[in-house]
Amino acid sequence: MADNVRVNVTVNGEARQSEVEPRLLLVHYLRDTLGLTGTHIGCDTSNCGACTVLLDGEAVKSCTVLAAQADGAEVKTIEGMAEGSNGAMHPLQEAFWEHHGLQCGYCTPGMIMTAADLLARNPNPTEEEVRHGLEGNLCRCTGYHNIVKSVMSAADKMGSREGVSA
Amino acid sequence: MTTQVQQERFVGKALRRKEDPRLITGRATYTDDMSIPGMLYAAIVRSTEAHARITSIDTSEAKQHPGVAAVFTGDDLEGVEAPIPMVWAPPGVEVKVPEHWPLAKGKVGYVGHAVALVLGTDKYGVIDAAEKVIVDYEPLPAVVDVEKALEDGSPVIHEEYGTNKCFEWSLGGGDIEAALNEADVVVERRVVNHRTAGGAIECRVHLADYRAGNLTLWSSTQIPHILQLLLSLQLGMSEEKIRVIAPEVGGGFGSKLQCYPEEVLVCWAARKLGRAIKWTETRSENMTTTHHGRDQVAYVRMGAKRDGTLTGIHSRIIQDLGSYHLIEGPVIPCLGAFVMSGPYKFPAVQTDIVGVFTTKFATDAIRGAGRPEATHMIEMCMDQMADELGMDRLELRRKNFIPKDEFPAELPLGVIYDSGDYEGTLDKLLEHVDVDAFRKEQAELRERGVYRGIGFSTWVEICGLAPSRVVGPGGFGLQAGYWESAQVRVNPSGTATLFTGSSPHGQGHETTFAQIVADRIGCTPEQVEVIHGDTDMGPFGMGTYGSRSLAVGGESAARAAEKVRAKASEIAAHLLEAAPEDIELNDGKYQVRGSPDKAMGLADIAGAAYIPEDLPEGMEPGLSEQTFYDPENFVWPFGAHACVVDVDVETGKVDIVRYVAVDDCGPAINPLLIDGQVHGGIAHALGQALFEQVVYDEDGQLVTGTFVDYALPTAAELPSFETDRTETPSPTNSLGVKGIGEAGTIACSPTVTNGVIDALKPLGVTWIDMPLTPMRVWQTIQEARGSGTGPRATEQGTQVDGHGSGSAGSGPTAPSEGGAS
Numbered sequence: 001m002a003d004n005v006r007v008n009v010t011v012n013g014e015a016r017q018s019e020v021e022p023r024l025l026l027v028h029y030l031r032d033t034l035g036l037t038g039t040h041i042g043c044d045t046s047n048c049g050a051c052t053v054l055l056d057g058e059a060v061k062s063c064t065v066l067a068a069q070a071d072g073a074e075v076k077t078i079e080g081m082a083e084g085s086n087g088a089m090h091p092l093q094e095a096f097w098e099h100h101g102l103q104c105g106y107c108t109p110g111m112i113m114t115a116a117d118l119l120a121r122n123p124n125p126t127e128e129e130v131r132h133g134l135e136g137n138l139c140r141c142t143g144y145h146n147i148v149k150s151v152m153s154a155a156d157k158m159g160s161r162e163g164v165s166a
Numbered sequence: 167m168t169t170q171v172q173q174e175r176f177v178g179k180a181l182r183r184k185e186d187p188r189l190i191t192g193r194a195t196y197t198d199d200m201s202i203p204g205m206l207y208a209a210i211v212r213s214t215e216a217h218a219r220i221t222s223i224d225t226s227e228a229k230q231h232p233g234v235a236a237v238f239t240g241d242d243l244e245g246v247e248a249p250i251p252m253v254w255a256p257p258g259v260e261v262k263v264p265e266h267w268p269l270a271k272g273k274v275g276y277v278g279h280a281v282a283l284v285l286g287t288d289k290y291g292v293i294d295a296a297e298k299v300i301v302d303y304e305p306l307p308a309v310v311d312v313e314k315a316l317e318d319g320s321p322v323i324h325e326e327y328g329t330n331k332c333f334e335w336s337l338g339g340g341d342i343e344a345a346l347n348e349a350d351v352v353v354e355r356r357v358v359n360h361r362t363a364g365g366a367i368e369c370r371v372h373l374a375d376y377r378a379g380n381l382t383l384w385s386s387t388q389i390p391h392i393l394q395l396l397l398s399l400q401l402g403m404s405e406e407k408i409r410v411i412a413p414e415v416g417g418g419f420g421s422k423l424q425c426y427p428e429e430v431l432v433c434w435a436a437r438k439l440g441r442a443i444k445w446t447e448t449r450s451e452n453m454t455t456t457h458h459g460r461d462q463v464a465y466v467r468m469g470a471k472r473d474g475t476l477t478g479i480h481s482r483i484i485q486d487l488g489s490y491h492l493i494e495g496p497v498i499p500c501l502g503a504f505v506m507s508g509p510y511k512f513p514a515v516q517t518d519i520v521g522v523f524t525t526k527f528a529t530d531a532i533r534g535a536g537r538p539e540a541t542h543m544i545e546m547c548m549d550q551m552a553d554e555l556g557m558d559r560l561e562l563r564r565k566n567f568i569p570k571d572e573f574p575a576e577l578p579l580g581v582i583y584d585s586g587d588y589e590g591t592l593d594k595l596l597e598h599v600d601v602d603a604f605r606k607e608q609a610e611l612r613e614r615g616v617y618r619g620i621g622f623s624t625w626v627e628i629c630g631l632a633p634s635r636v637v638g639p640g641g642f643g644l645q646a647g648y649w650e651s652a653q654v655r656v657n658p659s660g661t662a663t664l665f666t667g668s669s670p671h672g673q674g675h676e677t678t679f680a681q682i683v684a685d686r687i688g689c690t691p692e693q694v695e696v697i698h699g700d701t702d703m704g705p706f707g708m709g710t711y712g713s714r715s716l717a718v719g720g721e722s723a724a725r726a727a728e729k730v731r732a733k734a735s736e737i738a739a740h741l742l743e744a745a746p747e748d749i750e751l752n753d754g755k756y757q758v759r760g761s762p763d764k765a766m767g768l769a770d771i772a773g774a775a776y777i778p779e780d781l782p783e784g785m786e787p788g789l790s791e792q793t794f795y796d797p798e799n800f801v802w803p804f805g806a807h808a809c810v811v812d813v814d815v816e817t818g819k820v821d822i823v824r825y826v827a828v829d830d831c832g833p834a835i836n837p838l839l840i841d842g843q844v845h846g847g848i849a850h851a852l853g854q855a856l857f858e859q860v861v862y863d864e865d866g867q868l869v870t871g872t873f874v875d876y877a878l879p880t881a882a883e884l885p886s887f888e889t890d891r892t893e894t895p896s897p898t899n900s901l902g903v904k905g906i907g908e909a910g911t912i913a914c915s916p917t918v919t920n921g922v923i924d925a926l927k928p929l930g931v932t933w934i935d936m937p938l939t940p941m942r943v944w945q946t947i948q949e950a951r952g953s954g955t956g957p958r959a960t961e962q963g964t965q966v967d968g969h970g971s972g973s974a975g976s977g978p979t980a981p982s983e984g985g986a987s
Contacts, residue, residue, distance in 0.1 A: 023290065032289070037199035038192020040416070042367040043449035047873035050367055078192035093190040097182050100838045103846065104672030105189030106368040106416030112190065127886070134881040138873065140365050140417050141672050143849030143910075144881040146842060 005068045011036065012080030020067045026060075027051040029067035030077060038078040038109050042138065049137030052110035053077045059117035061136070078109035081116070092116060092154045101150030103141030111137050115151045123159055127152060175754065176681040176691050177901075180838035183677045184691065194414040197371035197384045202442035205373075206235050208432060209292035210445070211282035211299045212454070213274035216310075216525040216866025217323065217489070218303035220272055223282060231295035234286040236439060240271035246434055247402040251425055252491040256643030261333040261521075264324045266490035268427035268434070274303070275323060275489030276527045277868050278454035283431055285443060308525045308866030312463060312486040315522050323489050323523045332487055332521040333496055337503040339578030340514025345478030349469025353550045358935045359539040359915075361461035361486065361860040363870075364532050365853075365878050366671075368416020369447035370456060372429050374436035382409045383433055386416065388423045389709035390669055392646070394701045396425040397433055408433075412699035415671035419850065420531035421456050422671065423711045424493050453871045458860050459532025461486040462499060462539050468547040474557050476566045478514035481506060481543055485521045488528040495530045496521045497644065501628070501712075502540030507577050508548075509588040509626045509804055510566040515579055525866045531711060533850050534911040537627050542936075545623040545916035549923065553932070559920075560601070563624050564589065574799075574897065583626065583802045584896045584904075587830065591892050592624055595806040595828040598888060604810070612928060617813045618823065619925025622806070623917040629905035630717030630801035630898070649796035650714070651705040652722035654683055654730045656789040658776040660769025661693040664726075667707015668719030669699045673907065674839045675715060679723050681835055682901070686727035687734065688754045688768045705792055713803070713905025716835065721899040722795035728900075729791035734771045737789075740782040741766065741774060801896045803904035805829040807848075807913040811921040815929065818944030820856055820922055826888040827913065831904040833893050840906050841889050847910020848887055853879040855915040859937045926950070 004019040011034060018033055030036045030053065041063060042050035051062040054076040081090040092112050095101065102108040111134065118125065118133035125133065130151045131144070139147060188194045225237040249265040265271075270279050282299045286292040307321035314320055315330040323330055346352055373384040381403060387393050390410040398405040415422065432443045447456065463484045469477040485499040503517035517540075552559040567588040568575050575583045604620055611618045631637060634647040651667035664683050668675055680694035697703050710719075731751060738756035739746040748759045757765030771789070774780065778787040810824040827844050834840055857877040861869040870876040895902025915936060922938055923931055930950035934943065 021290070028289070031199075032201075036192070037195070040196070040368070041198070042369065042416075043873045045449065045872045045874050048367055048449075078190075082191050089187075089191065096190050097186045100183065100842045102186065102189055103674070103842060104366070104368070104415065104417040105186075105194055106196065106366075108189055109192050131881040131884075136880075138367060138878050138880065140367055140419065140850070140878065141846045142842060143845035143847075143852075143887065144884055145845040145849075145886050148881060148886065 007067050007071045009070045010074045012076055022066070022068055024067045025063055026065040026067050026070050027062035030062060030075070036077050036079050040106055040109060042106065047138065048107070049114060050107050050110040052113040052137065054113055054117060057120070059114045078112060081112060091157045092151070095150040095154035095157065099146050099150040099153055101142065101146045107137060107139040111139065111147055115154070118151070119155055119158060124155060174685050176684050177835050178833065179681065179836065181677055181681065181691060181836060182838070183674050184680060185674065185676045196368060196414045196416055197373055197386050198446050200373055200384060201444065202373070202375055205442040205444055206285045206287060206439070207289045207292045208435070208443050208445035209284045209296040210280050210428065211284065211296050211301065213270065213277060213279040213281055215274055215303045215305055216277050216308040217306040218274050219306065220270060220274065220281065221302040221304050224300040225282060228284055228295040228298040231286070231291065231298060233288045233291040234284060234295045236285045237299065238269065238283045238435065239281065240267060240269040243267060243269060243434070245402070245438065246400060246430060248400055250427055250430070250492060251396050251399065252493060252495070253645045254494050254497045254643050255639070255645055256335060257640065259333060259335055261496055262324070262327050264490055268430045275525055277866060278451070278527060280427055283435060285435060285439070308864070310524055310526065310862050310864060310866050312484050312522050312524055315524050316484070316520070323525060330523045332523055334518070334520050335500055336516070336518045337500070337579060338516035339580055340478065342478050342480045342514045342516035345514035346467055346469040346480065349477045350472040351551065351554050352467055352469045353547055353554055354465070354467045355547055355550060355933070357464045357466055357543045357546060359460040359462045359542055360936060361458050361529065362532060362854050362858050363453055363458055363860055363876060364419040364421025364456060366417030366419055366421055369449055369452040370422065370426065370428065371444070371446045372432045373442065373444040374432040375442040376436040376440060380407050380409070381433055381437060382411065383429065384411045384413055385429055386422055387412045388415070388418045388669055388671060388711055390699050391667060391701050391707045392709055393425055393429065397430065400425070400430050401433060401437065409702045412669050418671040419533040420459065420535055420711060423531055423709070424457065426492070449873060450871050453876060454868055455527055457492050457528050457530040459529055459535070460539055461529045464543050466543045466547050468551055470551055470555060472555065474555055474562050474565045476510055476512050479506060479512050479544065480516045483517065483519045485519060486524050486526065486529060487521050488526045489523055490528060492528045492530050494644070495528050498529065498531055498536045499539070500536065502536030504579065504581055504628045505537050505540050505626060506544065507579060508541070508544040509568060509586065509624055511568050513578060526862050533847065534908045535712065537908065537912045538851060538915055541623065541625045541912050542916045545625060546919060549920045559622060560592065564592065582799060584799055584898050585894050586626065586802065586804055587892060587894045588624060588804060590894070591804060591806040591828045591830050594890055594892055595808055595826060598826045598890060599808045617815050617925040619811050619813065619921045619923065621809050621917045621919065621921025621924055623913050623920070624806045625913050626802050626804040627909060627912045628800050628802055629713035629908065630797060631712040631714045632718050632797040633799060634796050647796065648708060649794050650719040650722040651707045651792070651794050652719065652726040653704050653790065653792040654687065654723065654726040656687065656730055656768065656772045658772055660689065660767065660772040662687060662689060664694055664696045664723055665704025666696060666698050666719050666723055667705060667709070668715040669707065669709045670715065671710065673710065673715060674836070678716065678835045678839060679720060682720055682724050683727045686724060687730050688751050688756060713907040716903050717801045717899060717905050718795060718797060720835065720903060721797070721901055722793045724901055725795055726791050726793040729793065730789060733789060733791070734768065736782055736785065737771050737774050738766050741780065797898050799898045801898050801904040803829065803831045803906065803909055805909060805913055807917045809917040809921045811918060811925055813922055813925045813943060815947055818940035818942070818947065820938050820943060822852065822885045822918070824888065825885060827910060828890045828892065829906065829909050830892045830894050831906040831909065832896050832902045834891065835901070835903065840891070843906045844889050844910045845887050847908060848914045849879055849884055851911040851914030852884060852918060855918045855936045856938050
């Protein structure tokens with residue numbers, strides 16, 4: 001077995017340092033090493049998107065990234081989305097709640113992280129753009145109807161709020 | 167009851183869900199989010215053969231792998247007292263139940279059959295070690311075609327039976343042969359409902375801990391209490407020593423309604439080793455050995471008079487069961503038999519079912535469970551019949567609807583439909599869908615080479631599984647009661663805790679059940695904590711499946727809350743010096759009728775109940791009540807759906823242009839959540855109808871083992887849905903509610919399929935089987951044009967012969983004029 005490697009990574013604003021197996025997946029590093037279990041695993045093939053996190057601001061499927069590859073990077077997970085001293089929810093989280101954009105909740109963290117990336121790149125998406133933007137995230141409960149509605153609504157609210165970002 | 171609810175303050179409101187904050191902030195706890203100090207990880211060595219004798223298993227190298235604590239095979243299962251249970255034993259019917267052990271003993275019957283269990287300290291290490299287990303097989307013939315499996319000369323999977331036929335079961339009413347003889351037109355069709363997967367995004371996870379004689383299992387299950395009971399039988403343990411907890415569960419759709427081999431294995435091994443053990447399923451394992459659904463071939467005959475009066479429907483269903491049963495696989499096609507009348511007045515209905523073993527994994531309940539299959543048969547054949555008669559499709563349906571004023575309606579099948587207004591839902595649907603305008607648009611588009619079609623279905627489903635005397639051991643033959651429990655505990659400060667035997671996995675019980683209880687006891691939903699999914703908390707319960715939670719569990723909660731209110735009213739009457747019958751619950755206050763100033767809230771009443779200085783003579787302290795509710799009848803939701811599709815005739819690709827659903831599940835408790843259930847149900851069936859198919863090749867190898875090969879629909883392939891409701895209360899329960907979890911799935915597959923046929927009619931297409939993949943649609947168009955060349959193929963490239971492998975090659979058999987007389 002190869003020697004462990006050192007990983008320095010900033011997760012949700014906090015600097016973390018670990019020695020990890022070279023083959024350790026980022027998603028397992030987040031879940032098992034750091035205890036951030038809000039990021040989920042739903043497949044073995046990078047199809048479902050439940051493990052989506054932001055890596056240096058870009059949505060990635062953390063089951064397809066080695067922890068070692070995240071060395072020096074900033075990672076944001078669902079636990080880092082509610083920010084501020086009062087822990088206020090991100091507009092996307094509020095919108096998912098308001099519009100019933102989740103049922104079992106398992107795909108939700110990945111959906112929210114993907115949507116955050118989508119809105120960062122395209123603050124005023126059409127419904128079709130939202131649907132294509134979420135293509136890499138699977139949900140079995142909602143039929144996507146209310147997820148799309150939630151993202152559109154969050155886009156509206158974020159557009160009208162100065163200074164809110166993913 | 168001493169008081170009446172003056173108004174529903176919370177029931178009927180589209181409240182956002184109480185469970186959501188933890189789910190949207192990443193603070194929820196699913197089973198895989200837990201670990202226990204000293205815990206071992208489990209990996210499972212699985213059969214690579216569909217059907218084979220195991221000649222040897224060498225675990226020596228695996229046992230030497232660093233961190234490995236133990237490796238077990240089927241020979242080691244001392245202490246597993248019984249095979250995996252199957253709970254259906256219909257009186258007077260023989261159902262063959264081959265012994266299905268959690269680890270194979272000498273023989274495997276499907277790809278993925280568990281052969282060895284590897285336990286170790288490292289998550290990745292156990293997978294490495296599992297690869298070092300060497301299993302030698304002597305292959306036996308695979309049996310993959312459910313119809314060929316019944317033929318003489320087919321290899322037999324379970325030699326002891328001498329046949330692959332597992333059981334035969336029938337349900338009928340009226341003289342079906344006479345009814346078809348009387349018909350002027352009989353439509354005969356072979357209808358295939360292909361094999362699908364549940365596709366919950368959370369795979370299964372089971373974590374067992376055994377300490378000092380007590381076993382705890384955390385499991386992604388829909389039925390914690392039933393699992394507790396079954397595990398006690400499996401492990402020879404006393405039931406009260408076993409605690410099963412379903413924490414946050416990431417979707418089920420029936421696929422987590424089980425006592426799975428892995429659930430038994432982790433418990434057994436935890437007891438054997440005295441250590442906690444966690445098994446986390448991979449998606450590949452989920453596709454292989456989390457039960458599949460559907461997989462029926464049916465021969466349907468529907469008869470009608472020339473004027474469109476239906477005379478009868480007969481269906482012979484051949485159900486592919488796989489090689490071994492899980493909890494209730496053989497039951498599933500039989501559930502469909504209960505709705506084979508649809509919403510129509512058929513004087514005669516007959517369903518004959520034969521269950522067949524094949525060398526595939528078990529089929530069992532997946533969202534809808536037998537009813538989507540039945541509805542597909544009925545509603546496809548209704549369109550076929552309309553075409554044969556030259557009648558409008560909706561007119562044929564209307565002509566045969568059971569009229570609104572005939573409910574409760576006893577059917578020839580012997581079942582009693584509780585309430586219905588089938589015309590009402592169809593009328594409402596047509597407020598949203600202008601068929602005349604559509605036909606004009608369709609004609610214009612066709613001139614431009616755009617093939618647009620519209621499909622409909624009008625349907626009824628059976629849910630609210632209960633009543634025990636009907637579905638239990640002496641009736642249908644399920645070896646259980648089908649009531650639901652509830653305990654409403656008002657806490658000393660006046661908040662409440664509801665313990666429900668229902669076990670949600672996305673349905674939103676914590677919100678809807680709180681709405682129901684709050685209105686009945688006089689508090690707010692925020693003040694009602696709903697506890698579920700833990701066998702150590704609250705009474706025994708029956709779990710969540712078959713759209714039963716609200717109609718059985720919700721009603722049970724309502725009844726427990728009514729009991730609380732009755733006692734609370736007595737206390738209030740005593741303290742306010744009034745008669746109990748003069749106390750009314752108004753705007754959250756227990757007040758003396760006509761004297762708004764003489765009133766008290768639940769907190770004051772709870773205080774008096776728990777500090778019993780001044781209670782009515784003889785009354786016990788405390789304020790907590792329990793109910794076991796066993797309904798008198800099923801509930802029968804219904805609706806009317808329409809789907810507009812465009813078919814690209816060059817590529818065969820189907821696009822959903824519009825999907826409109828009008829559902830009736832009785833009065834809404836929370837409309838927001840009803841719409842959510844309908845959306846999800848429709849999407850599930852659109853996946854089945856358009857994209858998804860579990861495919862085994864001729865050697866019994868699973869071709870669709872990942873989400874790369876098994877295509878769940880994505881947001882990009884689906885439209886936004888249009889939903890509306892009518893509300894026809896059920897007389898079965900006090901809430902008037904039915905069920906909505908499966909409605910969309912039951913309604914949708916014929917709706918979209920009929921739409922595709924409508925679009926392609928100008929090209930001569932009259933029939934197509936699901937899934938309507940571009941390849942299937944394109945082939946169908948070519949065949950209809952008379953230019954079909956070469957053998958048909960499945961989407962995976964395997965050739966399909968005359969009657970297919972349950973995936974293609976179906977269609978009209980013989981529409982016959984004049985019946986047989």
